[in-house]
Amino acid sequence: xxxxxxxxxxxxxxxxxxxxxxxxxxxxxxxxxxxxxxxxxxxxxxxxxxxxxxxxxxxxxxxxxxxxxxxxxxxxxxxxxxxxxxxxxxxxxxxxxxxxxxxxxxxxxxxxxxxxxxxxxxxxxxxxxxxxxxxxxxxxxxxxxx
Numbered sequence: 001x002x003x004x005x006x007x008x009x010x011x012x013x014x015x016x017x018x019x020x021x022x023x024x025x026x027x028x029x030x031x032x033x034x035x036x037x038x039x040x041x042x043x044x045x046x047x048x049x050x051x052x053x054x055x056x057x058x059x060x061x062x063x064x065x066x067x068x069x070x071x072x073x074x075x076x077x078x079x080x081x082x083x084x085x086x087x088x089x090x091x092x093x094x095x096x097x098x099x100x101x102x103x104x105x106x107x108x109x110x111x112x113x114x115x116x117x118x119x120x121x122x123x124x125x126x127x128x129x130x131x132x133x134x135x136x137x138x139x140x141x142x143x144x145x146x
Contacts, residue, residue, distance in 0.1 A: 002017070003020055003126070009126065013124060017119055017126060018096060021117055022035065027131035028131065030102035032115065033102055033106055034100075036143065037096070037097075037146070038099070040064065040067055040069075041065075041067060044062050044065065046063040047094065048094060051082060051083050051085075051116070053130060057078040058130055059071070059078055072111070072114055085129060089123050090125070092122035094121040095118040097116065097118055098116075101143060111139075112133070113131065114134050115130075116130050117129070
């Protein structure tokens, strides 16, 4: 894993760099206690990402097979007021997606804050597309819905 921080944007050399980026980003000042990189059932790691900033929700669509998945409990809240990922540098529409979770306590699965990080599949630019307060209770499956 190598991240180049010398330019205007942080640029990662591989999908796993999203984790380091989110840990440095610290959305709302919260540490990332757990991280999970999105991987489709078809094994692809490149997605189209749509977010609903008003509701705090995100949906990823595999760029290889078209399978859709909601992040966390986004399926309950996702509406039609969405914004789609587009790289700020090269304008690619596909990205690697990783989710950072801030927990209330390190030894449980009670998520306080969630951050959806991205890495452009084409040029490697890293970013945080959306983050939101969760406070949804201690649900171990929540951490798997990436």
